[in-house]
Amino acid sequence: MHARQLTFLDRILAQAQHAMDTVLGDPPATRPNPAAGTPDVALEPAERRHAAGLMRINHVGEVCAQAxxxxxxxxxxxxxxxxxxxxxxxxxxxxxxxxxxxxxxxxDRPSLFNPLWYAGSYAIGLAAGLRGDGWNLGFVVETERQVEAHLDEHLQTLPPADLRSRAILETMKADEARHADEAERAGARVLPQPIAAVMSLASKAMKTVAYRL
Structure with missing residues (x-):
C-alpha cells in the first residue's frame, strides 16, 4: 500500500498545527533532559529572576528556530x-x-510574544528558502553561530549555583555548533554581511524584550 501523497492543504494544516504546538503547547523532548540528576538549589530572588530571564530568551530562541x-x-x-x-x-x-x-x-513563564516571534521567524524562513538551498543552509549557519555566541554569553552570566540551567545550555551550545558545521558541509553559502548584521540586530531586540516579557 502506498502512503497517501500530502496535498497543499494537508501541508498548510500540518504547519499550522506545528505552530500551535510550538507556541501554545508543550512538545515533548525525544532525548533526556541534560539537567536530569543535577541537583536543584534555592537561588536568591534576584538570581532566580536573572536565570529565568536568560532561560526565557533561550526558549524564545528555540521558538524562532522551529519557525x-x-x-x-x-x-x-x-x-x-x-x-x-x-x-x-x-x-x-x-x-x-x-x-x-x-x-x-x-x-516563571515563556515570553508573552511567542506568537509574534514565531510568525516573524517563519516569514524569514520562507524568504530564505525561496532564494535556494545554498542560501537556506547559509541562514542555518548564521543563525546557529549567533545562537552559539549568546549561549556562551549566558553561560558566563548565569548564577554559579544554577547548575541545572548550565547543564541544559551546555548541551544546547554543542548541538547548535554541530548544526552549523553540518550545514557548512552540506553546501551553505556565506550570507552577505548586511544580512548577518540585520539578523544580529533583530536578535538583540528579541533578547531585550524576552528577558522581561
Whole structure:
C-alpha cells in the first residue's frame, strides 16, 4: 500500500498545527533532559529572576528556530536539504522542551510574544528558502553561530549555583555548533554581511524584550 501523497492543504494544516504546538503547547523532548540528576538549589530572588530571564530568551530562541527551519523546509527544493532542516528542527524541539521545563522549575513563564516571534521567524524562513538551498543552509549557519555566541554569553552570566540551567545550555551550545558545521558541509553559502548584521540586530531586540516579557 502506498502512503497517501500530502496535498497543499494537508501541508498548510500540518504547519499550522506545528505552530500551535510550538507556541501554545508543550512538545515533548525525544532525548533526556541534560539537567536530569543535577541537583536543584534555592537561588536568591534576584538570581532566580536573572536565570529565568536568560532561560526565557533561550526558549524564545528555540521558538524562532522551529519557525525558521519549518519555513525553510516548506520551500526547500532538495529533499536532502529538507531532511537536514527537519532533523535540526527536531533537536530544537528538545531544546524547547528543556527550556520550558526549567522555566517552570524557576516559577516563571515563556515570553508573552511567542506568537509574534514565531510568525516573524517563519516569514524569514520562507524568504530564505525561496532564494535556494545554498542560501537556506547559509541562514542555518548564521543563525546557529549567533545562537552559539549568546549561549556562551549566558553561560558566563548565569548564577554559579544554577547548575541545572548550565547543564541544559551546555548541551544546547554543542548541538547548535554541530548544526552549523553540518550545514557548512552540506553546501551553505556565506550570507552577505548586511544580512548577518540585520539578523544580529533583530536578535538583540528579541533578547531585550524576552528577558522581561
Amino acid at each position: 525558521l527551519y519549518v519555513g525553510q523546509a516548506a520551500v526547500a527544493r532538495d529533499a536532502h536539504t529538507r531532511e537536514h532542516l527537519m532533523a535540526a528542527a527536531q533537536e530544537e524541539t528538545d531544546h524547547l522542551a528543556w527550556c520550558a521545563e526549567r522555566l517552570r522549575e524557576l516559577d
